[in-house]
Amino acid sequence: MAYFRYKGRNKTGKVVQGRIKGDSQKETVQQLREQGIAVTSIEELTSILYKEIKLFEGRVKLQDFVIYIRQFSTLLKAGISVVDATNILSQQTNSKVLNAALVDVEEGLRAGNPFSDVAEKHRKVFPSLFINMIRAGEAGGNMDEILDRLAVYYEKQHNTRAKVKSAMAYPIVVGGIAAVVVIFLLAAVVPTFASMFQSFGSELPLITRLVVNAGNYFKSLWWVFILLVVAAYFGFTTLQRNPKTKYYIDYALIKIPIFGKLLQKAALARMTRTMASLFATSVPILQSVAIVERIVGNEVVVKVLKESRNALETGQSMVGPMEKHWIFPPLVTQMLAVGEKTGSLDVMLDKVADFYETEVDHATDQIKSLIEPLMIVFLSVVVGGIVAAIAIPMFSIFEQIQ
Structure with a gap:
């Protein structure tokens, strides 16, 4: 405005x-x-x-957006008009950002504008995929069916993203707890015993000296550690915003052990599910690939998709560039090649998406079952080492007293 x-x-x-x-x-x-x-x-x-100043202007949470689409689809199927459905949902949503957008959309609808045209003004709320599929629904007169397909699509995306976040969050949370425990032992417990050991004048074992020195360094330079964590966070987010550096970050993440395969499968599931949804609603193939490039979230996949789009523009197969790149397994390229030849790309992409969404489920369960014992061993070694650093000299002191 x-x-x-x-x-x-x-x-x-x-x-x-x-x-x-x-x-x-x-x-x-x-x-x-x-x-x-x-x-x-x-x-x-x-x-x-x-100028309008908007502080902390955010996007709509995926969970809120999924609920909105599902309710929108249900209302249209019940025979309620798009205008009245938009009015009802603007009052019902818990998202302030979505509420403001829907109020504006309702005004545009009452002025006689198509839903897709008004929604396009709110790109941060309504993604390109949503707008293009709604436009296809408006042209074909089957907006309720399109919304139903969108609801299923976003529900699957939400579930896949939640699975990946859960798998990634587990070691981070456990590692954070371990860090807090270690910091507490080094800052509060170890110095107390260190002063007691020094009063006896006996030589401390190597492991004890290392732990005591680590505790002293942390007490005097704790602010450096905090600065390093903050700098690492802001540095990483800054690099993520740059497409060139993000490509190398995404490349490195896919190559890391254990988690790399999960991220690759999640990216392929997102790509194939989005393409299938767009093709099924008759969105032109070049436009579909361009939309997927913006929402797939992995620059390695994006680079190959751009090459596929260039191939399509010159009348070649979109599968060619994919077959030459390691990120696309033979299953994906072969299914897409069959889909191109038989004119059933949406069906083949749906099957590939189903496969990789199932693979993401299995991979997250495997990672959790593998990471749990590893984290237990890691915690045992770290905490056990600190306890040993305290216990070993205590035994020596007891022997001297006796």
């Missing part, structure tokens, strides 16, 4: 002027006409005083 300064004449011919808020200059002129004002001049106010 922007502010405009206008000048014109009202119905009685009187000169009027003022300021008004609108989406664009064209729509603002139309809005003033509806108020009976013939605009003679209009200009956008670009001063910082007229």
Whole structure:
């Protein structure tokens, strides 16, 4: 939204002027006409005083979006109009961002605009996939069926993402707990025993000296560790925003043991499920591939998809570039090749997506069962080492006392 300064004449011919808020200059002129004002001049106010400041403007959570689409589909199937359904859902959603977007969409619908055109103004709320499939539904008159397909799609995406996050979060949480325990022992417990050992004047074992020195370093340089963690976080997020550096990060993540295969399968599941949904709703293939490039979330896959799109533009098969790259297993390329030859790409992509979503489920269960004993061993070694550093000199002191 922007502010405009206008000048014109009202119905009685009187000169009027003022300021008004609108989406664009064209729509603002139309809005003033509806108020009976013939605009003679209009200009956008670009001063910082007229800029909307939105702090912490966020996107809609996937879970809220899934609920919205499912409810939207149900309301349309029940015979409720798109305008009334949008009004109901704007009042019902728990997401403030989605609520604001739906209120604006309802206004656009009541003004006679198609849902897809109004929704396209809110790119942060409604993804390209959603907008294009809704546009296809509007053209084909089967918007309720398209919404039902979208609901299934986003539910599967939500479940897959939750599985991957769960698998990745487990070692992070356990590692964080281990770090807290180690810091507490080094900062609070070890120094107390260290001063007691020094009072006896006996030489400390090597493991005890290492642990005591580590505790002293942490007590004096704790702020350095915090700065390093903060710098690492902001450095990583900054690199993630740059497509070139993100490519190498995604490449490295896929190559790491255990988790790499999971991330690869999740990316392939997302890509094939999205393509299948777009093809099934008759979205043109070049446009479909371009949409998938924006939402697949892995730059290694994106690079190959761009090559596939270039191949399609020159009349070649989209499978060719995929067959030359290691990230696409033979199962994907062979199924896609069959789909191209038989004209059933959406069906083949659906089958591949089902396969890899199942693989993600199995992989997350395997990772959890593998990581759990490894983390237990790791915690036992770390905490056990600190306890041993304290216990060994205590035994020596007891022997000297006896």
